[in-house]
Amino acid sequence: MYLHGTSKVNDNGRLEIGGCDVQDLAAQHGTPLYIVDEALVRQRCREYVDAFRASGLQFQVAYASKAFCVMAMCRIADEEGMSLDVVSDGELYTALQAGFPAHRIHFHGNNKTPEEIEMAIDANIGCFVVDNFIELHMLNAIAAEKGAVVKVLLRITPGVEAHTHEYISTGQQDSKFGFDLANGSAYKAIKEASSLPNIDLLGVHSHIGSQIFEVEGFTMAVEKVSAFAVDVRRELDVTFRVINLGGGFGIRYTEGDTPLQVSEYVKAITDGIKTFFSQAGYPTPEIWVEPGRSIVGEAGTTLYTVGTSKEIPGVRKYIAVDGGMTDNPRFALYESKYEAMLANRATEKATETVTVAGKCCESGDKLIIDLELPPAKTGDLLAVSCTGAYNYAMASNYNRIRRPAVVFVKDGQSDVVVKRESFGDIVGNDIIPARLEKEAVAK
Numbered sequence: 001m002y003l004h005g006t007s008k009v010n011d012n013g014r015l016e017i018g019g020c021d022v023q024d025l026a027a028q029h030g031t032p033l034y035i036v037d038e039a040l041v042r043q044r045c046r047e048y049v050d051a052f053r054a055s056g057l058q059f060q061v062a063y064a065s066k067a068f069c070v071m072a073m074c075r076i077a078d079e080e081g082m083s084l085d086v087v088s089d090g091e092l093y094t095a096l097q098a099g100f101p102a103h104r105i106h107f108h109g110n111n112k113t114p115e116e117i118e119m120a121i122d123a124n125i126g127c128f129v130v131d132n133f134i135e136l137h138m139l140n141a142i143a144a145e146k147g148a149v150v151k152v153l154l155r156i157t158p159g160v161e162a163h164t165h166e167y168i169s170t171g172q173q174d175s176k177f178g179f180d181l182a183n184g185s186a187y188k189a190i191k192e193a194s195s196l197p198n199i200d201l202l203g204v205h206s207h208i209g210s211q212i213f214e215v216e217g218f219t220m221a222v223e224k225v226s227a228f229a230v231d232v233r234r235e236l237d238v239t240f241r242v243i244n245l246g247g248g249f250g251i252r253y254t255e256g257d258t259p260l261q262v263s264e265y266v267k268a269i270t271d272g273i274k275t276f277f278s279q280a281g282y283p284t285p286e287i288w289v290e291p292g293r294s295i296v297g298e299a300g301t302t303l304y305t306v307g308t309s310k311e312i313p314g315v316r317k318y319i320a321v322d323g324g325m326t327d328n329p330r331f332a333l334y335e336s337k338y339e340a341m342l343a344n345r346a347t348e349k350a351t352e353t354v355t356v357a358g359k360c361c362e363s364g365d366k367l368i369i370d371l372e373l374p375p376a377k378t379g380d381l382l383a384v385s386c387t388g389a390y391n392y393a394m395a396s397n398y399n400r401i402r403r404p405a406v407v408f409v410k411d412g413q414s415d416v417v418v419k420r421e422s423f424g425d426i427v428g429n430d431i432i433p434a435r436l437e438k439e440a441v442a443k
């Protein structure tokens with residue numbers, strides 16, 4: 001397993017993260033356990049902020065909180081000078097509860113409810129990323145009722161779509177998100193938005209995909225969005241003050257993944273913008289990005305206890321851990337690949353090939369296929385790396401399994417930032433209607 005950030009094998013032959021021996025973490029907090037290397041999260045935030053500072057452009061780096069949205073993470077994002085992208089009232093609530101400055105919150109989503117819009121206007125958030133015409137008019141109407149003028153970016157689909165490692169440039173993009181550039185819907189949206197009295201149109205937003213390893217998709221998006229900015233200025237006399245190029249910067253889950261340095265992505269974007277806008281004689285807009293996975297993904301490790309195993313001669317050997325698709329649904333959803341190690345016997349040689357299964361009542365509940373490990377015994381600790389993004393965030397209570405705790409580790413200290421769910425949490429919202437109680441009594 002590749003050791004990211006502060007992860008290392010210590011003198012006791014065990015995995016250590018943030019100066020904490022994972023065996024101690026397991027004893028203290030139980031398993032499964034999400035462990036977040038706080039120093040690595042902060043390092044990634046700084047890499048973005050520093051790279052933008054070096055560009056000399058005005059910027060905001062908004063952490064896409066969908067990747068991992070808990071109050072402690074919002075605090076760190078704030079401390080590191082990030083803005084925050086939220087996509088629901090729940091993420092907004094989390095950020096506000098954490099004391100995240102509302103003026104640096106950007107609200108996304110293709111189906112914001114009137115209640116969500118009201119909540120965000122009342123909180124005085126920094127920007128709405130408007131997805132469609134219905135939302136645009138609803139937002140204007142609600143803002144008018146409240147006597148507010150709201151800052152807006154329009155999400156456009158630039159016709160650049162990242163499919164894992166390649167880019168397809170299409171005229172018409174099949175996406176549930178945003179105003180299409182090619183069919184004129186983005187142009188119409190700019191025209192309408194700039195005529196609405198309670199909308200302050202800052203510019204546009206584009207997001208081309210996720211887990212992207214090259215700069216080409218971003219530079220293509222920069223070109224398309226910039227050319228659109230010039231057209232709109234010439235024809236509608238609307239000047240973009242902000243261009244948001246979304247997230248999608250890739251990380252190294254396994255050997256085959258070849259992400260670039262954060263600074264390389266940022267440089268490609270900012271160089272593209274600088275060149276284009278100076279040549280066009282257009283005041284260079286502020287550039288925003290929204291990294292999620294690349295801020296937290298590599299900083300997360302999930303620690304499990306090995307339970308049972310099953311060998312099917314000539315087929316495969318399964319080892320089962322005390323979690324699974326409930327804490328990490330990404331294999332079940334996308335057949336995502338992960339690396340792992342026996343964390344309490346980290347120096348022992350791998351002699352077996354096993355498939356790591358979870359404990360859910362679902363055949364597809366697997367975490368890793370064909371993992372090379374030393375012979376794993378009941379009670380061993382298995383660490384799966386790169387689980388910081390879209391793991392806790394997408395966890396479920398399937399089979400009424402309680403979500404694990406999350407700890408931040410740093411300089412030998414571990415702090416629980418989310419408690420392990422209790423049985424009380426599991427039945428907390430259940431109600432037995434009085435009718436059923438009576439029936440039970442009558443029997």
Ligand SMILES: Cc1ncc(COP(=O)(O)O)c(C=O)c1O
Pocket residue numbers: 064067085108207209210211246247248249290291292293294389
């Ligand atoms: C609009 C938007 N912004 C930002 C992100 C964050 O993407 P990533 O986690 O790949 O950086 C996403 C998710 O793909 C997104 O849809």
Ligand SMILES: N[C@@H](CCCC[NH3+])C(=O)O
Pocket residue numbers: 066210330389390
């Ligand atoms: N949930 C996805 C990423 C979604 C990106 C959000 N727009 C994943 O786990 O890889």
